[in-house]
Amino acid sequence: MNFQWYPGHMTKAKRQMQEDIKLIDLVIELVDARIPLSSRNPDIDDLGKNKARLILLNKSDLSDERKNEAWASYFKAKGFYVVKLDARRRNSMKEIQNVILEACKEKIERDRRVRAMVVGIPNVGKSTFINTFAGKACAKTGNKPGVTKGKQWIRLNKDVELLDTPGILWPKFDDQMVGLRLALIGSIKDEILNIDELSLELISYLKENYAGTLAARYEVEETVERPVELLEAIAQKRGCVQRGNEIDYSKAAALVIDDFRSGRLGRITLELPEAN
Numbered sequence: 001m002n003f004q005w006y007p008g009h010m011t012k013a014k015r016q017m018q019e020d021i022k023l024i025d026l027v028i029e030l031v032d033a034r035i036p037l038s039s040r041n042p043d044i045d046d047l048g049k050n051k052a053r054l055i056l057l058n059k060s061d062l063s064d065e066r067k068n069e070a071w072a073s074y075f076k077a078k079g080f081y082v083v084k085l086d087a088r089r090r091n092s093m094k095e096i097q098n099v100i101l102e103a104c105k106e107k108i109e110r111d112r113r114v115r116a117m118v119v120g121i122p123n124v125g126k127s128t129f130i131n132t133f134a135g136k137a138c139a140k141t142g143n144k145p146g147v148t149k150g151k152q153w154i155r156l157n158k159d160v161e162l163l164d165t166p167g168i169l170w171p172k173f174d175d176q177m178v179g180l181r182l183a184l185i186g187s188i189k190d191e192i193l194n195i196d197e198l199s200l201e202l203i204s205y206l207k208e209n210y211a212g213t214l215a216a217r218y219e220v221e222e223t224v225e226r227p228v229e230l231l232e233a234i235a236q237k238r239g240c241v242q243r244g245n246e247i248d249y250s251k252a253a254a255l256v257i258d259d260f261r262s263g264r265l266g267r268i269t270l271e272l273p274e275a276n
Contacts, residue, residue: 026051029054032124032125036071036074037273056084057072062263063269071269081102100116101159130164180198184202195253196249200228210265235247
């Protein structure tokens with residue numbers, strides 16, 4: 001399967017971020033904890049130079065907790081602050097607030113204000129995080145000097161203001177494995193993908209890295225050699241058959257992909273820091 005991206009979107013977003021970053025003290029970058037590197041845009045490191053940096057491992061409730069710790073250590077070793085979270089829940093927001101205060105301690109001591117920008121590729125939960133972090137009490141603080149085209153600032157509290165909203169940055173990749181991982185978590189539209197092939201890639205990965213997961217979920221034997229045989233067994237167990245008892249591969253494939261994305265297969269991480 002070949003994955004393509006759209007550089008036109010990225011060029012526009014990068015240009016917008018280059019302007020916005022001049023006003024920013026802290027870059028808050030959301031990544032998907034199941035694919036922390038594949039869900040990053042590498043340009044952010046260049047654009048965010050000399051700024052405080054916070055990586056949020058979002059959807060960490062869906063990813064392997066042991067791998068979460070490994071990824072947190074990986075990013076901390078590179079000089080990032082790191083917080084694991086589920087952006088839908090407010091229970092992580094106090095920790096994030098404390099990390100922001102620590103990351104920007106000197107700036108806050110100097111003028112009691114930090115300006116932050118949230119960045120992230122599509123489908124990593126950026127909007128959900130902003131809404132949860134800001135809460136219902138968020139207030140627009142109006143246009144600031146140097147802010148054009150109606151960009152607005154949200155005052156999160158007395159110390160932190162958030163730029164709402166920077167342009168979305170798209171990932172750029174030469175490695176097709178990055179495209180595969182993005183497709184698996186739903187960052188590439190399913191309509192342009194071959195879901196049957198995608199499910200076979202996932203089945204193969206799970207057999208190798210999370211043995212027993214498929215057997216436990218679907219009550220099938222994982223001893224078969226080819227992923228397609230496992231997909232067929234899942235289809236039979238779940239009634240994904242058409243007239244004449246023909247296997248409905250697409251229905252079974254969509255079931256497996258959906259079970260992975262929703263966490264029904266358990267907490268799974270698709271890439272490891274030691275492999276990068």
